[in-house]
Amino acid sequence: MQVIFLSLCLFFIPLGIIVLCVRRRRRFNxxxxxxxDSRSFWLGHQAEYVYQRETGESEFKWMREHGSAWRVRGCMGEHRLMVADPKALQYILHISGYNFxxxxxxxxxxRMLTGDGLAGEIHRRQRKVMAAAFSVPHLKTFLTQFQRTAAKASGLTCQQLAQKWKDEIATDKNQEPILNLSAWLSRATLDIIGEAGFDFDFGALDNSENSVTHMYDRLFVDSLYHGPLDALFKSFWRYLPEPILDLLVYLPRREYRRFRNYLRDIREVSRGIVRKSIIKGDGRDIMSVLLRANDSENPQTKLSDGEVVDQIGTLLLAGHDTSAxxxxWFFWELAKHPEWAREIREEIADVRAxxxxxxFSITDLEGMSTMLAALKESMRLHPIxxxxxxxxxRDDVIPLAYPVTTKSGEExxxxxxxxxTHIDMSFCSYSxxxxxxxxxxxxxxPGRFRDIDREKQFSVGLYANLLNFSGGVRGCLGWRFSIIEMQAIAATLLENFEFSLxxxxxxxxxxxxxxxLMVPMVEGSAYPWMGLKVRCRD
Incomplete structure (x- = not known):
């Protein structure tokens, strides 16, 4: 296994050096x-950035030293641009999105994780069909019902989650156990998106060992965190033709085996969802609306059966662990700031009375302004x-909102x-x-979102000008669903429990x-972990 990996590196390193030496001449600006400064020609800043111990350790330091845009090194001396500037992000994501x-x-x-889902590079045609499912005519008849369904599914699942926590606390001698919120909330959000998005019961809360939850268990840890040498290997992918890239998933390494197994299993689950939706015919869940929108498309532009199946896997992957x-992080911050937790509970109590x-209805949740401010602030400080x-x-010029100083002292x-040119958009630095x-x-x-002056901000993100859902032509279509879901879960759990570190x-x-994603973990653990003390409220 290691011999194959090293052989591939040795084969492409000479080619990469030649190409990079030529390309570096074009990057004078x-x-x-x-x-x-880079300490390694071979790895550049990749080890300090992609594989840093904690998110933002490197970028926050670089931003303080160099401003809202700076140069970093990729593998083998490549010059890369890193940006946190809002006008630059607006240009890359919105104004000139498909040129980047x-x-x-x-x-x-x-693509190894989502197949031919919307997250891939055949994006423009797929998004056209997906956007049709969420067009204004569809939204007028669908969004209100969808929001009710999402709120209902979230509410029912939250009550189920709350009862399971109460049962667990009742059996604990100290009446205040440490619960891993990462695992519990991941299962809850999977059930919610299954019910509201696909009219499908995953049963994740009832059975944490079922096949679907097992697919997501440690998925990002197993398949996407392998150290600097992996970054060096991937730096050669740009020089490989498409057929060769498609074969990389068969390399005999753990991460690629995990990719293969996950995609195979999630496609089987997704086919079952499609079959159920076709039989039902007139549903108002995401899958039903997507199928109807796709049927109305021109045969030359509509999604293939395989692409429809992969959309489900993509939505499931993007739609539950992001919210969870x-x-x-929201509950972690409230555990550290009990004064804000008390204020939010008072707000929830007023609405409950x-x-x-x-x-709670959508209107009820949207009226909880203090809770919304705290959610936005947690999303800002901890962008997933x-x-x-x-x-x-193509050759391009990226504008900046705030001037940066070059080596010669010019602003x-x-x-x-x-x-x-590779461009690394540092959303955590922008935040x-x-x-x-x-x-x-x-x-x-959270008080900053009560007084924020939107007139002074560039329009960058889809929600609260944050980039948790990205933005522009590739912005997350399901961001409204996620916000509804998070509001419902937050209100229910804060009404029933108190959290502390x-x-x-x-x-x-x-x-x-x-x-x-930015995942909470403790040193030495192989699993996502957010352990908080949880106490039932009287």
Whole structure:
């Protein structure tokens, strides 16, 4: 296995060196940008960035030193651009989105997980069909019902989750056990998206060992965190033809075996969802609307049966762990800031007194302004999608909102990027940019969303000007669903439980691990972990 890996590296290293030496001559403007010194020609800053111990350790330091855009090194001396500037992000994601596609390594890593789903590079045609399912005519008849379904599914699942926690607490001698919120919330959000999105019962809360939850168990840890040598290997993918890239999934390494097994299993589950939706025919869940929209498409542009199946896997992968991880950081912050938790509970109690028993409606949830501010602040400080990479498809000029200083001392408000330049968008750095969020941008302060001046911000993200759902032509179609879901879960659990930090030891200290998503983990653990003390409220 190692021999094959080393042989591939040795085969492509000479080719890569020749190509990079030629391409580096074209990057004079990028070279003039300031940036951190690299200690390795072979790895550049990849070890410090992609495989850093905790999300943002490197980028926050670089941003303080060099401003909202800076130069970093990729493998074998490649110059890459890293940006946290809102105007640059707006240009890359919104204004010129399709001129900045995913890089080959990112695109094919995602394709190994999602097949021909919307996350792949055959994006424009697929999104056209998906967007038709969420067009204005469809939304007028569908969105209200969908929101009710989402709120109902979230409410019912939350009540089920709350009861399971109460049962577990009742059997604990101390009446205040440490629960791993990562595992519980992942199962809850999987059930919610299954019910509201596909009218399908995954039964994850009732049976944590079922086949679907097993597919997602440690998926990102097993398949996407393998150290700097993996980054060096992937740096050669841009030079491989498509047929060869498609064969990489068969390499005899653990991560590629995990890719194969996951995609095979999730496709089987997705086919079952499609069959059920076709039999039902007139449903208002996501799958039913998508099938009807696809049937009305021109035969030359409609999704194939395989693409429809892969859309489900993509939506499931993107739609449940993102919400679950966002909520884990939300409860973690409230455990550290009990004064905000008390204020939110008072707000929830006022709404409960007005509406009586039962699940909260969309209007009820949207009226909880303090809880919404706290959710937004947690999403800002802990962006689950912490970075994305793109590659310039043509020579371009990226504008900046805030000037940066070059090596020669010149202040510039635009950066010339040659075709082929890799651009790393640091969403976690943008979320802590003082010029956008204030001098206390590194601190948790929900009050900023009560007083924020939207007139002074560039339109970047889909929700609260955050990039948790990305933005522009590739922005997440399901962001509204996720917000409804998180509001419903947060309100139900805060109404029933109080959260506090366990004793802070090396075994319980949470780190923000930079996988594809920013995952809470403790040192030495092989699983996502957000352990909090949970107590039933009287």
């Amino acid at each position: 990028l070279y003039e940008l300031r940036g951190p 596609p995913k890089s080959p390594d990112a695109s094919h890593t995602i 991880n966002s909520l884990t 007005r509406v009586g028993a039962g699940n 999608v912490w970075q994305l990479s793109r590659i310039a498809a 510039i408000l635009a950066i010339h990027v040659p075709k082929g 802590r940019l003082p010029e956008v969020w204030g001098e206390d941008a590194g601190k948790w302060n 366990p004793p802070q030891t090396p075994e319980s200290r949470i780190t923000r691990k930079p996988l594809v």
